[in-house]
Structures are given as C-alpha cells and as structure tokens.
Amino acid sequence: MSKRIGSYPRVRVSGGGSGVVSQAGGVLLVETARRAGLADALSAALAPWRKPRAVHDPGKILLDLALTVALGGDCLADVAMLRSEPGVFGAVASDPTVSRLVDTLAAAGPRALAAVRRARADVRERVWRLAGQAAPDANGDVVVDIDGVLVLAHSEKQDAASTWKKTFGHHPLFAFVDHGQEGSGEPVAGLLRPGNAGSNTAADHIAAAHVALAQLPKKYRRGRRTLIRTDSAGGTHDFLNWLAARGRWLSYSVGMTITDAIHQAVLKIPAWAWTPAVEPGGEIRDGAWVAELAGDVLTGWPKGMRLIVCKERPHPGAQLRFTDADGMRLTCFATNTTDVPIAALELRHRRRARAEDRIRAARDTGLRNLPLRDAAQNQVWLEIVQIALDLLAWMPMLALTGTARRWEPKRMRLRLFSAAAQLVTTGRRRYLRLAGHWPWTDVITSALERLHALPNPG
Secondary structure (H helix, E strand, O other), X not given: OOOOOOOOOOOOOOOOOOOEEOOHHHHHHHHHHXXXXXXXXHHXXXXXXXXXXXXXXXXXXXXHHHHHHHOOOOOHHHHHXXXXXXXXXXXXXXXXXXXXXXXXXXXXXXXXXXXXXXXXXXXXXXXXXXXXXXXXXOOOOEEEEEEEOOEEOOOOOOOOEEOOOOOEEEOOEXXXXXXXXXXXXXXXXXXXXXXXXXXXXXXXXHHHHHHXXXXXXXXXXXXXXXXXXXXXXXXXXXXXXXXXXXXXXXXXXXXXXXXXXXXXXXXXXXXXXXXXXXXXOOOEEEEEEEEEEOHHHHOOOOOXXXXXXXXXXXXXXXXXXXXXXXXEEEEEEEEOOOOOOHHHHHHHHHXXXXXXXXXXXXXXXXXXXXXXXXXXXXXXXXXXXXXXXXXXXXXXXXXXXXXXXXXXXXXXXXXXXXXXXXXXXXXXXXXXXXXXXXXXXXXXXXXXXXXXXXXXXX
C-alpha cells in the first residue's frame, strides 16, 4: 500500500495558555498612531465629550474602534479582540461604554464630526512631513479622487433605500488622496447618503470637495497644484461652475457624459487631429487616440474648460453603446489644465481608476455594511472607517519599503497583523517576541525600527 502524503499533523488542543499574543502585528498600527500623534490628537478633540471621573478616554475608545476595523473587525463588538490583549492595546472599554460613546457622538452631530476631522487633518500634515519623499505630495502635487460607493443593507436602517443598481442600502460619497503607483491612498471625505441619492448630485460633490480640501495641509487647500478628479458623475454644470469659480485655486479633471452634441462633434474630427494615447511608461497605447473638442460643444460650460475625448478599440466581447462611433468606445473628460499635452492629460484622468482600488480596500475595512441603525450613528462609523484607512495608509508610508508599500489591507492582515508573539516582561519592560519561523517577521521588525526612529509628536 502506498504511503499517503500531504496530510495534516494531528494536534491536541486545549485552553489555558499564557504569555501568547494574537494579532501581535497590530503593534505596527499602535506605534503608527503614537508616532503620528493621532492618539493625542483624538484625545484632545473629544475632550468636551469626556464625562467627569470617566475611566476611559473618548479619544482612546474611538482609536480602539479604528484599530479593530483596521485589523478586520466590522462591528462595535469586535473591539473584544483588542480587549483580550491588554499587554499590546492597553485598557479597552467595555461594550456598553463603547456604544454609549458612539451614541453621544452621533447626538452631537456636526460638532463632533468637525472635531474628529480637525484632528485627522492636523495629524495628516505631520505624517506627510515625516514621510518625506514617500508622501503623496512629494512632487508638490496632490490628487483627490471623488467617487460614490454602494453599501448594501440586509435589514431596515435609517436612510436605507433602493439604489440605482436595484439593490438596497446606502450610497455614501468618498474622496481619496491618490498616493500614485508606488503607494495606496488615504480617505479625506466620507459623506453618508441615502441609497437613492443621485450619482451626479452636484451639491453632494461640492460638499465632499469642501470636506476633502479641509483635510489637506493648508498650502494645498488653494492652488493649481491640487487636482480634483471624478468620473462622469461629477460632470454637471453646478459642480464644474463651482470648480471653475475656484480656477485660480484648483485644477480639475472631470469625466463627462457623451451627449448627442459631443457625439456629433466627435464624428467631425478629421483623422489628422487624433493623437495616439500613451501608457504610463511613455510608449504608445495600442488602439487608442485622443483629441480636443472646441466650438459650440463648449457653449454654456465654464470659461477656460477644455473638453478632451478618447476613442479606443473595445475589449474583445465588450458590448458597444449607442454613444460609441465607428466601432470605437468613446470617453470624454473636462479639465482646466492648459500646459500639458492632451495625451498626458488623458493618462492622468485614466489613473482615476485607482479610486476603485481604494473603494475595494474600504469595503474590506469596515465598509462592507453599516452595522448601526440610525444614520447619525453610521456617519460616526464612516469616520471610524476613515481613521482605520488612514492608519493602513500611513503605516506603509512611514515604515514599509518596496512592494510591501502597495499591499492592500487583506494582505497586510494575513502577513503582518496576524503574526503571533510571546509577551515577556522583564526589568519592568515588555517585549514581544515574534515567531522566528514566520516569513514576514523581518518585515515587521524592520518596520518597527523605522517607526521608533521617528520623533515623538511635540
């Protein structure tokens, strides 16, 4: 009889172990919050909501919830994961205390949200300064992508409604700072909206842009070095007029719907007027061309707006739309940038697709569903999700190198945060001894060394 191979070893399992820490890699996020000054900033911001003689600091509770979400939790009760490891995460509030804080912040409404957002903005400016050449503004430019997210609801919740995709839930609007191809991205706005909120509601885009700009360091809240980028949902007269009114302050690259007027204008473009599109490396993009539209098609739109159209051979099997022409897929966007070739502008706008990666990461980090009943509570949850995503963006930016900087939350949880360790106390100091056989132990220890080398917040 042949010997079986590939079977799993038989082990006996019992409780009662001691000195072992699960989710030990979460210390990376704890140290990031400490060195970035996030813990102190949240504590100061939420001081007005701390009751006299309260044992737990509201800022620490909110940060604990963010750490829970960053480590994979998706409801308030998952904070028990941190509570079980006081040697790493300190004293963690009970479930009733956590729920009461969320209720308190929800009742405070815009005042509490504004306090949390100011704290995040101050910390963001410090983190970008610490990151140096790894910061998203290292080249002097900042790109903000605005996009909607559908969040399904599996029970009756306030403002849950039928969505444009014929599902049921909410339709929040998010904004992310793009870190470029060498990094990920970080959220700078998250506005909760009913499920039936329109995709192209200009007032919501303006509100999201306001919140996003307030999150940036002060020198980027005005100036052409800040680019607002959206898909065709942002291509409305009101939103573009708002952007154009700030033309001296902001750049924009906004997708546009192919109207009949645009379609007819494209058909009149001579062959010689089409310019080959380019890839990120500068090589020609096969089967794609760009051109700029002018004349009557710009009537009624803001002064200084440029309209650029791209035609591209569709992927095999793709179904053409009635707005396409001559077997080519047409897309269009508006911009106020004047000193860049149109092929480079089209490439810049096409990179807006990275926002979909940020949305996927957000879904994996507490945005799969909204766990609370009231809309005000779920808006607080969105702030918690954004703090978690901030930590997941800042930690790689400050501590990881190479391809690890581009790891998404799922991969970081599997390789870094889930590492187990032994907690040893000696000489009044605590040591985490990570498993020597874990393939990514060196990545964790090297990252912690970089974090420890950063200056403490002043």
